[in-house]
Amino acid sequence: MTTTPSTTAGTLADPDTPFAVVDVHKALRNIDRLAAKADQLGVTLRPHVKTAKSLDVAALMHGAAPNPVTVSTLAEAEAFADGGYTDISYAVGIDPHKLPRVLALLRRGVTLRVLLDSAEQAAFVAEASRRAGIGIPAQIEIDCDGHRGGLKTDDPALLDIGHTLHDAGCLDGVLTHAGESYFAYSAEERRLAAENERDTAVTAAGKLRAAGLPVATVSVGSTPTAHAAEGLTGVTELRAGNYVFFDLVMAGLGVCRIDDLALSVVVTVIGHRPEYGWIVTDGGWMAMSRDRGTGAQPQDQGYGLVTDLAGRPIPGLVMSAASQEHGTITARDGATLPDLPIGTRLRILPNHACATAAQHRGYHVIDSSRTGTDAPAVQAVWNRVSGW
Amino acid sequence: MTTTPSTTAGTLADPDTPFAVVDVHKALRNIDRLAAKADQLGVTLRPHVKTAKSLDVAALMHGAAPNPVTVSTLAEAEAFADGGYTDISYAVGIDPHKLPRVLALLRRGVTLRVLLDSAEQAAFVAEASRRAGIGIPAQIEIDCDGHRGGLKTDDPALLDIGHTLHDAGCLDGVLTHAGESYFAYSAEERRLAAENERDTAVTAAGKLRAAGLPVATVSVGSTPTAHAAEGLTGVTELRAGNYVFFDLVMAGLGVCRIDDLALSVVVTVIGHRPEYGWIVTDGGWMAMSRDRGTGAQPQDQGYGLVTDLAGRPIPGLVMSAASQEHGTITARDGATLPDLPIGTRLRILPNHACATAAQHRGYHVIDSSRTGTDAPAVQAVWNRVSGW
Structure with missing residues (x-):
């Protein structure tokens, strides 16, 4: 089993978004x-x-x-x-x-x-x-x-x-x-x-x-x-x-904690619609999949929960809508929409890891035990098998 | 623009399922x-x-x-x-x-x-x-x-x-x-x-x-x-x-007819659960996407409508459920579930062509004006662009 070293990216701030991240x-x-x-x-x-x-x-x-x-x-x-x-x-x-x-x-x-x-x-x-x-x-x-x-x-x-x-x-x-x-x-x-x-x-x-x-x-x-x-x-x-990645569906069942989710998708803020309470990103359903698994759970998590680039949850933020290459992030439960300027990178924790991972050709790999920085270092880029 | 000639397949009966088909x-x-x-x-x-x-x-x-x-x-x-x-x-x-x-x-x-x-x-x-x-x-x-x-x-x-x-x-x-x-x-x-x-x-x-x-x-x-x-x-x-492919969402709106849908997915029957009224296929959400666009329309079409391999609709059949590599076909509106033995190939017309096409690396191309056979000839295999 060979680990392909990263040839393109120093940190999660570098590759063009959206892309999938695995926290080893x-x-x-x-x-x-x-x-x-x-x-x-x-x-x-x-x-x-x-x-x-x-x-x-x-x-x-x-x-x-x-x-x-x-x-x-x-x-x-x-x-x-x-x-x-x-x-x-x-x-x-x-x-x-x-x-x-x-x-x-x-x-x-x-x-x-x-x-x-x-x-x-x-x-x-x-x-x-x-x-x-x-x-x-x-x-x-x-x-x-x-x-x-x-x-x-x-x-x-x-x-x-x-x-x-x-x-x-x-x-x-x-x-x-x-x-x-x-x-x-x-x-x-x-x-x-x-x-x-x-x-x-x-x-x-x-x-x-x-x-x-x-x-x-x-x-x-x-x-x-x-x-x-x-x-x-x-x-x-x-x-x-x-179980290797877990996801919001598994967290919703109580099989894991949100903190256990090892797969996420890095997206970038590309717009704001304050009149609707929306932050618009470049991560739509093409990056997240159309899976809405938590829609059938007591706590619907939309298309995913939001963290900063380092993986720290941003309380109250949810990716509430998706079109092909656009994601909409909103605040819920009375949370205030934070000031996230154009170009801000976020990570979205998915409903269903199997479906989200399938939207990507590979993974940018980080190790959250090794970094305390805002932009975790990319350790490697790993390929996925696709097709039938 | 070059058309890649088909190197693998004579007809839609030949390639392993699931795969996407475009009717030119x-x-x-x-x-x-x-x-x-x-x-x-x-x-x-x-x-x-x-x-x-x-x-x-x-x-x-x-x-x-x-x-x-x-x-x-x-x-x-x-x-x-x-x-x-x-x-x-x-x-x-x-x-x-x-x-x-x-x-x-x-x-x-x-x-x-x-x-x-x-x-x-x-x-x-x-x-x-x-x-x-x-x-x-x-x-x-x-x-x-x-x-x-x-x-x-x-x-x-x-x-x-x-x-x-x-x-x-x-x-x-x-x-x-x-x-x-x-x-x-x-x-x-x-x-x-x-x-x-x-x-x-x-x-x-x-x-x-x-x-x-x-x-x-x-x-x-x-x-x-x-x-x-x-x-x-x-x-x-x-x-x-x-508009190039159309889909069940567009047909549901009235923008096109079901007969206009140019994209479908070929699947194979791999099981039967007569006690539940299910026919099980090898085309799940990995092949169809998780898109349930018609779920918000007056006529919910599940994960898609069913045709035979030649593209003739099978009235009353709908792909009503999906897991990663399994599709479930059921009868509705009092329709009788036809006898579709193990190995039977079907085509599924998707909710959302953009999302279903994205699950595939390319298209097997047929021309429904040229064939009256049960297994349309594959004219070419075309690649898709993926990633960002």
Whole structure:
């Protein structure tokens, strides 16, 4: 994992705005927190790299030796394979059309697991494996909370799929994701969601095993449940992605503090409309994404909260509106709009780190433990993987 | 303008999903429609390339000879300058930090106009011009509807700014944008918005001229008002961007028909949850963007409407939910969910073409006038400009 040194920028005051910033101090703190939790629970952590999509960020998690990762696209799988990763789970239901790229990675010596929840997909995977003479490792997606895909544990298709996969040398295990935990606002709700996620995965694995089918992997995880789980008996691995950066949605749930947010976007003040109470910036939805995740939370944070360039929150300021290349900052809760002249740089903390990061080609990297200055030094510029 | 021939794909059935598709037949029809309108109104059309961000799409507008364009980022300005464009307006209020890149383009022989609405910005532009010995052409942004930036026509700063710019050899003219026309649901409202946009720009130009200040450019435009304007006396140029692709927001306003939408995203069915009435695809918000523009319209279209791979609408189907790499399609209005097996390809028509296009690195190009097949042939793959 190589860190690309910064070639363009001395400090966050230098590059043209908008651009994305990663604070490695906070990212490492977030990484250490979940690593300690996984250690305590006695499970392997398999980070989902869909949030940062960066070999450099993954190196923060893994150090020198590439370790298990989860990906959301084959483009990520291929980029991480190029970076030396050999243990990759592709956690989106497999489109049979994509199996040639899966087989190409397997032929390179990468253990790439696919996910499926239907007899049709299992038949495609089994057939492709037989033709290629390579068992494509496959996990059966289990639905624990009605959030998205997966089979219920009592679905009779579970065993049929298990047999189809096993007969073709493909059966790896089961995977579930407590997506509804993104709406769990109390620690107790998240604890129960984690318990349910575990129970569901372990029940499904038990049903397969009771039918004589070997289950190697029992995979669970989401950022809220990973932090809330109190016991993961029977589970072999824990997945989470957002936790490396966190965001306002996670802070709104109580999974992290605002101070833990490691991703932000630097913008510049380009206008004022005092008659409306607006400060206009050059960071619109192109820079922040259209994600309004906190809009469904008790405290709506608009398009994001505002800090100064050093990362100190400016109380009462919110990015309340966005067009393509314009952001509107307003004051709320009786706060006074500060005097922020044209050219002032600010940082916006996003609703949803996965969506905001995706609007950028890379990250300017700072380390907030090393600087007390108003314009943090840029340590490096890291690239992101994009596309599919 | 070179068209990159397709090297990867025979038809829309071939590339891995999700990917963006441009139908040149519909794009050309949309382009011809507004070109005819501009001719009829007797104004220059200066297309905003922020929607497609593609030299190839711009070539559809301009043919062999590059013509006036509007851009939303300096990255677009630089890419279009590289493509031979020499008449470019950068229609986002200028950040003084970006003036060195503006000057670099001017030194290359590109007439790049900047936009501003404050005495502070005018002073920065005048000072940079004097230092460089190059008058940076600048337009004064005028607010016609309280949508975003700009000066009201009665703001005393208008003349001060005009003098500052003129004294430095920078004053080019005035620009206004009827952003509130995106909420004008009747032809009459849009006609009135266009009239107000024109009146406001012409009034501002008149005030400057009455003070002895020369005004070359009087620029107006938005996709809804450009199509609704009945007379543009006093206006020199018309801007619009979205019109090349159109989208569900524009169709919801009545500016176009669903059949005019030239941009879509090809996705593949990867799952079924009959108990919830869901078809799951591999196109989530990463492919569609998080834009929910129709959510504020009388007919909410979710994350998009669904067609088959040939582009024929599938009545009653809507993409009702999205996660990062998953889309959920449901039936509404009593429609029956059709049988769409795993691997079936569909196309999703987006809420907001600018936002959806931005999620992709390029476009697979088809021509719906040339094919009657179920899987349209891919004529080319066109790149997009990204970043800032």
